[in-house]
Amino acid sequence: MATTIASINLTSTDLLSDSLSVSAIATLTGAGNSTGLTLTGGLGRKKLASGHAQYTLFDGDAYANGAHKIYLKNTSTTATEYFTIEINSEQMGKLYAGDWAFFPWEANADTNDIKIDPSADDMTLEYMIFIDE
Amino acid sequence: MATTATLTLASSDIAGDPVNVTKVATLTKADSTNDLDQSSGLNRVHLRSTTQKTLLSASATNRTPGDNKAGKVYLINKSDDASLYVTVSINAQTVGKLYGGDFLFIPWSQTDASANIKVAATNWTSSTGDIPIEYALFHEDQDFLTNA
Numbered sequence: 620m621a622t623t624i625a626s627i628n629l630t631s632t633d634l635l636s637d638s639l640s641v642s643a644i645a646t647l648t649g650a651g652n653s654t655g656l657t658l659t660g661g662l663g664r665k666k667l668a669s670g671h672a673q674y675t676l677f678d679g680d681a682y683a684n685g686a687h688k689i690y691l692k693n694t695s696t697t698a699t700e701y702f703t704i705e706i707n708s709e710q711m712g713k714l715y716a717g718d719w720a721f722f723p724w725e726a727n728a729d730t731n732d733i734k735i736d737p738s739a740d741d742m743t744l745e746y747m748i749f750i751d752e
Numbered sequence: 753m754a755t756t757a758t759l760t761l762a763s764s765d766i767a768g769d770p771v772n773v774t775k776v777a778t779l780t781k782a783d784s785t786n787d788l789d790q791s792s793g794l795n796r797v798h799l800r801s802t803t804q805k806t807l808l809s810a811s812a813t814n815r816t817p818g819d820n821k822a823g824k825v826y827l828i829n830k831s832d833d834a835s836l837y838v839t840v841s842i843n844a845q846t847v848g849k850l851y852g853g854d855f856l857f858i859p860w861s862q863t864d865a866s867a868n869i870k871v872a873a874t875n876w877t878s879s880t881g882d883i884p885i886e887y888a889l890f891h892e893d894q895d896f897l898t899n900a
Contacts, residue, residue, distance in 0.1 A: 623763035623771065627855055629826060629888070631755035634791055639755065641794060641888065643828050645853045651835040659766050662773060686851060690761060692775055699783045704859065709845035710867065712859030715782065715822060719775045721759055722856040723840070723848030731846070747761065747773070 685751030
């Protein structure tokens with residue numbers, strides 16, 4: 620069993636009339652248990668050179684139904700460049716330059732692919748998956 | 753009006769070498785370096801039903817494909833019970849299950865007018881007790897939410 624920690628801090632001193640500071644720490648465990656996730660795809664980068672074509676980053680068919688966790692980051696520094704993130708054919712949202720996302724992925728159907736679609740050529744997405752066996 | 757989101761992923765033993773990833777994002781408006789300037793605030797609700805509930809409603813009138821607006825959603829299952837989970841969906845598509853203590857932070861662009869964010873305490877029973885969740889939306893555009 621491995622121990623993997625994910626923590627988040629959301630902070631702002633001027634969005635509200637009082638300071639915002641939200642923190643949480645999660646230990647990444649298997650579905651419905653306290654056993655730490657033991658597999659990872661490692662930290663990777665995918666550069667999509669041209670055509671703005673949608674690309675399947677994680678294929679639902681290749682993973683069992685489980686408590687997987689996904690990290691994504693748009694490494695672009697150009698504010699107008701974004702990746703559209705989809706699960707199956709449902710759009711989650713647009714990951715703008717410098718943004719990251721972290722979310723659970725159940726892969727409960729072969730069609731539940733995670734797809735990315737860059738808004739420009741030569742954009743790079745950083746990603747990582749923590750896998751529930 | 754900067755709001756920052758910091759993620760850290762750390763493990764000393766999931767791989768042969770330690771994992772230590774820290775990323776900071778400044779939450780900005782779409783296609784811009786201007787900061788997001790609106791928030792729902794941090795909300796807390798208790799789920800005590802297996803029935804799917806709409807947590808955040810997509811605008812039925814304002815969002816159209818290509819109408820770029822930026823929004824970020826933070827959601828956490830505050831249950832202490834690792835077996836109790838909340839199934840998170842966008843429209844009819846399941847994203848995943850947040851088990852006790854798990855959180856997510858995702859972009860939410862609402863380019864699909866039906867792209868409501870929904871939650872269900874799928875394995876709740878009267879004996880498990882409530883499943884508390886907390887959530888916040890950071891966004892631009894006063895019409896981003898139908899209930900804003």
